Amino acid sequence: MTTDSESLPGFAIGQQVGGRYRLTRWLDGGSMGGVFEAADTRLANKVVAIKVLHQGLVGDTQVVKMLRQRFEEEARLSAILGNHSRIIQVTDYGLEANQPYLVMEFLGNSPRSRSLKDVIAQGPLAAERVVRLATQICDGLQHAHTIETTIDQRRITGIVHRDIKPSNIFLIADEALGETVKILDFGVAKAKSDINLALGTHMGFVGTSTYASPEQMRGEELDARSDIYSLGVVLYQMLTGQLPFQPRTNTFPGWYQAHNYDEPIPFDTLPQPVPTALQAVVLACLAKNREDRPASMQVLSDQLQAALKTATRRSTTVLRTVPAGVRANRAPTEAMPAVASSRLVPWRWPAVLPRDLLIGTTIALVAIGGFWYLSQPTPPASRAAASVGPYIKRGVSRFNRGDYNGAVRDLGQAIAIEPDSVEARYNRGLARYQLGDYQGAVEDFTAGSRLEPDDARFYTERERAHLKLRDFGGVTGDLSELIRLYPKSAAYRDQRGLAYVELKDYGRAIADFSDAIALEPKADYFFHRSRAYQNQGNPQKAKEDFDRGRAAVATH
Structure with a gap:
């Protein structure tokens, strides 16, 4: 039997754990524990992964008995969650020399299986890939957040992961399914926290401070929106290749300050371009107040997919849309606040001509004399779009600087030129709201909703204005439209x-x-x-x- 300097004390390569699993290779380690590759000697040496928690269960007999029960509950819960395709399967658990361990499916070696941490280290990911992977992550976490089960007569409703980070997300290359996601370590952070607190070995934060939500850093009770914040940090990192915060020191106090008080580094100051719509979704996830984040992983998934569609459509147009410094609407809070807050919802934009139709039309024009067509004066509609562009751009710039009166003037000029400009209506409504002209904001959002009846931005922003006006009839109308768009909300x-x-x-x-x-x-x-x-x-x-x-x- 040989030891491995990287492995956990008391565990060595060749050792048999639980009388069944022979450790064959050290894989990785972190704050929660170490991971080995092992062979299941009872199942023809099937390859498995074993995670051993750092904290041993030793001490007062009654306390240890209680903690073993809690660890077993967490392990069984992880096994139940593993029935979902996006969550790693836990097949067994136990204690080895008083050290808790979990036996999990082996995901394979690189390049078939890689942690998201290793992928991000190679640089930013394309927006399309980020959204494709993020929707899978949301799917797995939504399942966990809404699960209902009973373990030993204890009713469990909803499980918070508590440690979402790139190293706990693995990407699997599947020939049939493409790139798929596996989420690791459900229940491990909670189990380790229970053990530490009960044994008195650690009375503070348990998790990964780089990705922890503000409320987790403060030691408060957590709900699903804590995982949404942590995933927001991961999404920012996937899109840009770097973290959204730069604390003064890479310490717990440094990260406490960053998560609770610092604003994320603006996307437009980074070299990697990120679609504006995706920026807004990620920034909503990173809201300090959990009430200002997307309401659930399902809502977040819908927002990400809608934002990607928006980015794809906008790539065929000229004008810039929502101001970079202005958050779009978010998904609904869990209860109507006394004063409405900004809410993020999926953005919807005017459809463009299908690509095949555009290509076909271009070929036909060239065939009949495209040079003559291209040399003609710009059509009136194009001239209108070009002429409102500078006003919208200047209005957005004024809005970002806090000059709301100037923004209203410039955007009003754009509307005078092109009354059907959706973006001018939307942005002027935002500026009017900031000035306290709630009725004017309602008028602009109403006009925008008539132009784009399936654009949820207008209804959520108009609801904010109606709340300010204490017009609850208007509020019910706005929410009815949102329910029409999102019937499962x-x-x-x-x-x-x-x-x-x-x-x-x-x-x-x-x-x-x-x-x-x-x-x-x-x-x-x-x-x-x-x-x-x-x-x-x-x-x-x-x-x-x-x-x-x-x-x-x-x-x-």
Whole structure:
């Protein structure tokens, strides 16, 4: 038996773990533990991976017994999650010399299997590849965040990963499926945290500070939006090749300051160009306040795909769209705030002619004398687009500098020239909102929505303005349009229900809360429906929903 200087103390190459798994090679190590390649001697030496946690289970007998039970729960939960194609399979677990270990599927060697960390080290990824991989990551995390199961009579609803980072995401080259994603280490951060806290060996942060959310750095209770923030850091890194923050020191205090107080490095200061629409989605993920992030991984996935379509369409046009320094709307918050915040939703743009049609038309023109056509004066529509371009660009620039009055003037000039300019309407609405002219903002967003009825930006921004005006009838109308566009959004239904409560239309409010609960049985939705039942004069149902809400909180 030979030892490996890189491996964990007490574990050596050739050693048999759990009376079954023979360690054959050291693979990698990190803050949570070390990973070995091993052979399953009971299954014809099938190759597996074994992760051994650094922290051993030694100490007070009762404490250790409790921690073993918790570790086993986390391991079994990881095994359940591994049934999803985007999450690594955990096939066994146990203790070896009081060291907890997990047995996982072996993903293969490079180049078939590589960590995202190694891929990013080679430079930024193309936007199309980033979105293709990110939607798979979102798919796996959405499954974890919404899973409902029972382990040893303990009801579990939703699992937060807590340690999303490039080294916990592997890319697998599959001949049939193409490049696929596997998410690693579900439950490992939580299990290690439980062990450290109970044994008193560490009372602080557990995770990876480079990718941790502000609330995780502060030691607060976490929900799915913490993983969204961490994935936002990863997405920024995938698109640019670097991290979104540069702390003064690479220490916990340095990263605490960065995540809680520093703004991300602006995309437009970096050499790698990133489509504006994708910038907005990533920046929304990196919002300091979790309420300002996308509501779920499904919402984030939808936003990323819509942003990529936007970028593809915009590559065929001339004008720049949403200001680089202005966040677009985000997905709905879990409850309607007293003062609305900026929300990010997928952007939709006017469709362009199909590429094949454009190519075919060009060939035909050349065949009949394309030189004559190209030498003719610019058509009126093109002249209008060219003439509004400088006004929109200048208006965007003024907006970014905080000169909202100047932005309104320039964008007004663009609208005077081209009343159907979607971007001029949208950006002037944003500027009017900043000036407190909420009615004017409503008018611009309404005009924009008539031009582009499937562009969710206009409805989410108009909802913000309607909230400022305390026009809850307008709010319900805006949310109805968003529900039309995103029928599976529980959060939009919940927000509309809250607006109906303000209107004292408790019947419709209860119907919306019920629909939200059917889509996603979150504690907040039960509490909101409880309030509506109470106001409707039905205390029995109000109490039932209140109890359901408390139960949902307890199982989270």
